[in-house]
Amino acid sequence: MRFKKEPPFSHGTTAKIAVVLVNLGTPDAPTSSAVRQYLKEFLSDPRVVEIPRAIWWCILNGIILPFRSGKSAHKYASIWSKDGSPLKVHTEKQAMLLRGYLGERGHQLEVVYAMRYGSPSLPTILDKLKKDGCDRILILPAYPQYSATTTASIFDAVFSHYQQVRNVPELRLIKHYHDHEGYISALAASVQTHWTTHGRSEKLVMSFHGVPKRTLLLGDPYHCECHKTARLLAQQLGLSQDQYVVTFQSRFGKAEWLQPYTAPTIQLLARQGLKRVDVICPGFTSDCLETLEEIGIEVKNDFIHGGGKEFYLIPCLNEAPAWIHALATIAEEQLSGWPTRLSGSEVDAQKRLNDFQRAEATRLGA
Structure with missing residues (x-):
């Protein structure tokens, strides 16, 4: 060499x-x-x-x-x-x-x-x-x-x-x-800042990037770490289990990916009569295609077409x-x-x- x-x-x-x-x-x-x-x-x-x-x-x-x-x-x-x-x-x-x-x-x-x-x-x-x-x-x-x-x-x-x-x-x-205290606190601060400005929804959707389900079965800890982040964030925000939901986005191909999927979950919430939803993407520290377009445009349209009225995408941490x-x-x-x-x-x-x-x-x- x-x-x-x-x-x-x-x-x-x-x-x-x-x-x-x-x-x-x-x-x-x-x-x-x-x-x-x-x-x-x-x-x-x-x-x-x-x-x-x-x-x-x-x-x-x-x-x-x-x-x-x-x-x-x-x-x-x-x-x-x-x-x-x-x-x-x-x-x-x-x-x-x-x-x-x-x-x-x-x-x-x-x-x-x-x-x-x-x-x-x-x-x-x-x-x-x-x-x-x-x-x-x-x-x-x-x-x-x-x-x-x-x-x-x-x-x-x-x-x-x-x-x-x-x-x-x-x-x-x-x-x-x-699960770092500073990271969780920064996420909580971003949510609280958003709520102070815009009020709050009955449901906070925490949408993480999706990966194939087989990666979990083969030993990848990603799924567990996403849920731990969500649980710690919910605790810091004082949310009960029925006030938030964890979802996974960005499916590709026909194989099963981590569930529940973000878009179908948002559509279901709209059909159930939820008029407003707040969405945060804790796995992304910078806004990007998957937050701004996939969630901010595509999933928002899914919610509105399903009967929802107000859809808020909470910005990523960015330069907070x-x-x-x-x-x-x-x-x-x-x-x-x-x-x-x-x-x-x-x-x-x-x-x-x-x-x-x-x-x-x-x-x-x-």
Whole structure:
């Protein structure tokens, strides 16, 4: 095996430390060609689709990519912002704010973001960190609940990348934070803020990303972690069991996925006479296609056509201060023991920079 060329080494330099916030990814543009390229990378991952490769190659290239790319591009176009893909915009801002919050707490390190699929790609970012002299790296997935289809795929990409590297940095990888106090509190704060502004529904629907049921039967803890998140959130909000429901969205193909499914559940609630429903997607830390279009447009239409009157999608955590504080705490806990501490004057300087970055994030529409 030939290893990648190592960057020039200079004696006396201090190795740097980095946090990499990794999200799923997004097409570069809401066009058929860009979406096709993105879907091909995403759906070619054996963690995502566990079908024999030869069979799946024919299905993917002969049926899915030719027919689904255009439809998906239309959906992306419906939620695309002036700054680009919402998921990418929010993830970039989260990384910027996370660096500032950690700096205010006295930590000196790099904080960058990467995408598992699409750009900026995880291998590209890891290469850049090596060139920048980072010898300790914390991988922070944007997925609170662990699944082999998401978190493990990030780990695969990290390990695969470093198989080509001679001098591998020290690595730490965060598996999950589905029950972390800061994360749950941030979710509760977002719901309570929404209720303060808009009032509240009789029913709160907590919709998580769907995965095939067979993954649960084969030992994936995702289903259990989603329910624990929901239970802890309900407890913090003071909800009884009949005041909320857990559902799963984004079915694909004919196989059974985790149930109950979001869309049919919303339709049933409308038929039962519920006139208003509030929906939150706790598994997504940034608004994206699956929240803004699938839930905010498609499922909303299902509810209204079923007889419902008011449908509210509670925004994802995005750049909410409570969430960035929680994210900083999650990272800080995992950075324990690494030499990240700033001097007092450096902390003051970082606070001034953080104030500027917050103002800039607000100006850009955070």
